[in-house]
Amino acid sequence: MKAQKVNVKKGILTSILSLIALTQLFPLYWLLMFSLKDNVEISGANILGFPRVWRWEHYVRALTDSDIPRYFINSVIYSSVTVILSGLLAAMAGYGITRMKWKLKGAVFGIFVLGIMVPTHAALLPLFQVLDFLGLKGGYLGLVLPYIAFAIPMSVMILSSFYTAIPREIEEAAYIDGCGIMKTFVAIILPIVKPAIATSSIFAFLGTWNELLFANTLIDNGLYKTLTVGIMSFAGQYSTEWGLIGAGMVIATVPTIIIYFMLSNQVQQSIIAGAIKG
Amino acid sequence: MDKVLSSKRYIALFVVPAFLIFIAFAIIPLIVTGVYSFFEYDGAGEKIFIGFQNYIDLFVKDEYFIKALLNTLILAGASILIQLPISLTIALILAKGVKGEKFFRTVYFVPVVISSMVIGQLWLKVFNSQYGLLNVVIRFFGAKDFEYSWLSNESTAFLTTVVPSVWQYIGYHMLILYAGIKSISSDYYEAAQIDGANNFQVASKITMPLLAPVIKTCTVFALVGSLRAFDLVYIMTGGGPNRASEVPATLMYNNLFRRGLYGYGSAQAFFIVIECIVVSIIVNRIFKKSENNASAI
Numbered sequence: 001m002k003a004q005k006v007n008v009k010k011g012i013l014t015s016i017l018s019l020i021a022l023t024q025l026f027p028l029y030w031l032l033m034f035s036l037k038d039n040v041e042i043s044g045a046n047i048l049g050f051p052r053v054w055r056w057e058h059y060v061r062a063l064t065d066s067d068i069p070r071y072f073i074n075s076v077i078y079s080s081v082t083v084i085l086s087g088l089l090a091a092m093a094g095y096g097i098t099r100m101k102w103k104l105k106g107a108v109f110g111i112f113v114l115g116i117m118v119p120t121h122a123a124l125l126p127l128f129q130v131l132d133f134l135g136l137k138g139g140y141l142g143l144v145l146p147y148i149a150f151a152i153p154m155s156v157m158i159l160s161s162f163y164t165a166i167p168r169e170i171e172e173a174a175y176i177d178g179c180g181i182m183k184t185f186v187a188i189i190l191p192i193v194k195p196a197i198a199t200s201s202i203f204a205f206l207g208t209w210n211e212l213l214f215a216n217t218l219i220d221n222g223l224y225k226t227l228t229v230g231i232m233s234f235a236g237q238y239s240t241e242w243g244l245i246g247a248g249m250v251i252a253t254v255p256t257i258i259i260y261f262m263l264s265n266q267v268q269q270s271i272i273a274g275a276i277k278g
Numbered sequence: 279m280d281k282v283l284s285s286k287r288y289i290a291l292f293v294v295p296a297f298l299i300f301i302a303f304a305i306i307p308l309i310v311t312g313v314y315s316f317f318e319y320d321g322a323g324e325k326i327f328i329g330f331q332n333y334i335d336l337f338v339k340d341e342y343f344i345k346a347l348l349n350t351l352i353l354a355g356a357s358i359l360i361q362l363p364i365s366l367t368i369a370l371i372l373a374k375g376v377k378g379e380k381f382f383r384t385v386y387f388v389p390v391v392i393s394s395m396v397i398g399q400l401w402l403k404v405f406n407s408q409y410g411l412l413n414v415v416i417r418f419f420g421a422k423d424f425e426y427s428w429l430s431n432e433s434t435a436f437l438t439t440v441v442p443s444v445w446q447y448i449g450y451h452m453l454i455l456y457a458g459i460k461s462i463s464s465d466y467y468e469a470a471q472i473d474g475a476n477n478f479q480v481a482s483k484i485t486m487p488l489l490a491p492v493i494k495t496c497t498v499f500a501l502v503g504s505l506r507a508f509d510l511v512y513i514m515t516g517g518g519p520n521r522a523s524e525v526p527a528t529l530m531y532n533n534l535f536r537r538g539l540y541g542y543g544s545a546q547a548f549f550i551v552i553e554c555i556v557v558s559i560i561v562n563r564i565f566k567k568s569e570n571n572a573s574a575i
Contacts, residue, residue, distance in 0.1 A: 013376060020368065021385045024449060027392055027400050034403075044409035089296035096292030101284040108297060115304055117498075117558050119506035121527055122547035123307035125314070125534050130307070149303035152296050181282050210393035212509050217535060228395050232513070235399070249396045260391045264384050272457040 031253060035059070035246030042242045058247035067222060068248050071230035075252075077140060078215075078226060079208045082147040083201050089148070090155030090200060091193070095185060097156070098163040099171070109160070115153030120146075121213050128217060138221050146218075147208050154207075155200035158270070162196040163189070198266035202259060209256055227252045308551065314544035321540045332545035343546070346524040349436050353443060353525075354504035361444045362496055365451035370481070372452075373459040383456065386449035394446075398513030401442040405429050429515060436523035439510045447503070451496045458492030459485060494565040501561065502554045526550050 034042060035058055036051040046052065062068045093112075097105045127146055128137065136142035166189065174184040190197070215226040225233075231248040260267075282288065315332055317325040336343045368386065372379050389397065404411045407427035416424045428434045466484050475483065486493075508527035511517060517524040517532070526546055533543035 010376070013371060014378070017368070017371065017376065017378075017382050021382055023445075024386050024388050027389060027397065030400055030403075031396060042403075042409075047403070047409055047411060047414065089299065092292040093296035096289055099283060100289050100292065101280065102286075102289050108293065111297075111305065112300065114555075115300060117502055117554050118308060118551050119502075119527070119547075119554060120304070121506070121508060121530070122311050122551045123304055124531075125540060125544060125547070126307035126310035127303065145299070146303045149299050152300045153304075156296065175282065181285075181288050206391055210395070212393075212395060212512070213531070228393050232395055245399075249399065253392055253396055256391045256393070257388070260387070261384075264387070268383060268453065268457075271453055272460050 028253075028257070031246065031250055035243060035250045037243055037246075039240065039242055042246075055243055058243040059251075061244055062247040062251060066234075066244070066248075067225075067230060068227070068251060070223070071225050071227040072251060074140075074224055075209055075227040076255075078144055078147060079205050081140075081144050082151055082208045083204045085144075086148045086151035086155055086204050087197060087201055090152050091159055091190065091197065092185075093152070094156045094159035094163055095189060098160045099166075099189075109156075112153045112156045115150070116157065120150050124214065124217060127214075131218065137218055139224055143215060143218050143224070143226075146214055147211070151200075151204035151207055154203055158200045158203070159193060159196050162193040162270070166192055195266045195270035198263045199270040202263050202267055205259060206256060209252075311544045312548045312551075314541055315548045317541045319541040319544075320538050322538075325541070328541075332542050333549065335542065336545060336549060340529075342521050342524050342529055343526065345522070346526050346529050349523065350505050350507060350525050352436065353440050353507055354501050356440050356444050357447075357500035357504050358497065361448055362451055362493075362500060365448050365496070366455055366493070368448070369452045369455035369459055370485070373456050383453065386452055388449065389446045390450045392446075394509035395513055397442050397446055398510050401438065401510075402429070402514055405438045430519050432520055432522035435515045435519055436511075439507075439514050439523060442514075443504075443507065443510055447500075451500065454496055455489070455492055458489050462488045490565055490569055494561060497565075498558045498561050501557050505553050505557065506550050 033049075033051060036054050036056065037046065038051075038053075038055060041047075041051060097109050097112075123146070131137035131142040131145075136145070170188060170192070171184060174188050179187070210228060211226070212228055212232070215229045216232070219225055219229065222230075227248075231245065231252055234248055235245050314325075316327060316329060318328050318331075319325040368382075372382055376382070403409075405428040407413060407425050407429070410428070412428065413424055413426065426434075428438050462485065466488070467480065470480050470484055506527055507525050508531070511523060511525050511528050512531070515523040517528045527550060530543050530546040530550070533539040533546060537543075
């Protein structure tokens with residue numbers, strides 16, 4: 001009797017959890033279907049079901065007859081440069097703050113933490129002016145530099161919480177074996193904090209790939225536009241062709257989903273290990 | 279080893295590059311915004327120092343700012359009262375161990391990785407008055423000619439942006455809370471079991487107090503995220519209709535980049551910064567008090 005009751009309870013619980021899972025996955029389904037329908041279906045005739053005709057030609061058009069491939073490459077450039085450089089800089093800074101001995105490290109760490117709390121858009125106007133003054137506004141460098149700057153604090157925080165957990169003995173052993181600081185850092189410390197690097201990378205990647213405000217304000221030349229902004233302007237330009245816009249949105253979403261599923265194990269592991277407890 | 283680890287050369291090599299970039303492209307611009315906020319300045323002409331006048335104008339002269347501020351407070355309230363409890367409930371259920379724990383954990387996080395541009399387009403379609411999913415469902419349940427326009431009605435426009443904001447980050451808070459629950463040592467639970475505590479007692483006397491620091495982090499993220507909200511409002515309503523769904527960040531953007539009010543827009547920007555800092559300090563204080571109380575028991 002009791003076992004049966006527990007089973008019923010478990011069944012109800014699983015159904016509720018599954019229902020929530022459906023609402024969280026719904027955007028992916030909706031998006032894919034949306035991208036394969038025509039306007040008539042999207043605007044009323046068939047809002048939820050499978051497309052009556054699967055219109056893959058939206059993707060062909062998006063990939064051959066629009067600026068989406070260029071925007072895509074731009075976004076890849078912005079994101080990969082940001083992830084690599086912010087990751088490298090933050091990994092070094094985090095190590096310097098948590099493992100090296102100097103007076104002001106608390107204050108420096110505090111300034112990085114502050115960077116997580118303050119809204120980045122408050123920095124937009126002065127950045128706009130100074131990048132303009134330096135002739136960097138509107139190009140790759142003019143967007144990537146702020147992106148790196150804004151990705152650093154979170155990465156420093158995630159990595160620092162991992163560095164602190166590394167026992168001193170590991171470093172000591174390396175030094176006794178005659179490893180220099182660089183070799184110890186690269187060959188011994190970095191491999192230990194791999195899950196933290198995965199986590200900070202995915203946050204830096206998402207923050208850059210999906211970023212809207214800076215990309216929209218600092219880039220006015222179509223050549224350097226990001227995918228997110230490009231598709232947004234698309235929605236104005238081709239507002240009569242929703243399927244095409246949908247294809248663009250799928251193309252913009254697929255990389256984030258792939259990278260998330262590739263790294264989700266490490267990300268979850270490192271969050272569970274206490275990376276983002278603050 | 280200590281000698282190497284306190285070598286100024288290496289400390290500089292490791293810390294300075296990141297710190298310099300961060301200072302140059304984040305902190306200094308923020309300070310400059312703070313400075314601009316005390317001036318009347320349109321970008322081209324001269325800067326005229328006017329003290330706190332811009333800040334006074336926010337509350338005295340600006341017909342939209344207080345409304346925008348209230349909107350972010352509504353969003354903050356929804357995050358604290360709806361989003362976090364849902365995240366916490368799911369986290370508690372998952373952490374207790376259910377079939378497919380890992381699957382659910384992974385799937386609930388999916389909306390977090392999707393760009394707000396896509397999320398915004400999705401919910402625009404959901405709230406569409408003619409063919410939106412919401413109205414279709416309402417019509418299905420009887421109200422045949424229901425064509426209420428959620429997005430273009432002043433009283434509901436902002437709410438259409440609150441729903442996706444709250445929904446999108448449920449999985450994010452869930453994961454952090456889940457991690458927090460998992461890190462609580464099982465010794466506590468075993469002791470409670472031996473003492474014959476029931477589920478509710480375990481949750482209220484053990485899990486909650488030990489989870490307080492994690493709940494604090496989530497509360498700060500949820501509040502700060504609400505106060506600086508921009509993306510979904512910008513995409514879905516653009517602050518309309520009749521500016522009913524503006525938030526401080528969209529007003530700021532409009533003043534800075536459409537109207538060229540550099541001084542005034544900077545005051546709005548800096549107000550959001552101060553708000554965020556003050557709120558995180560207050561939340562930390564509140565939780566410190568409750569943590570002290572908890573340890574007194």
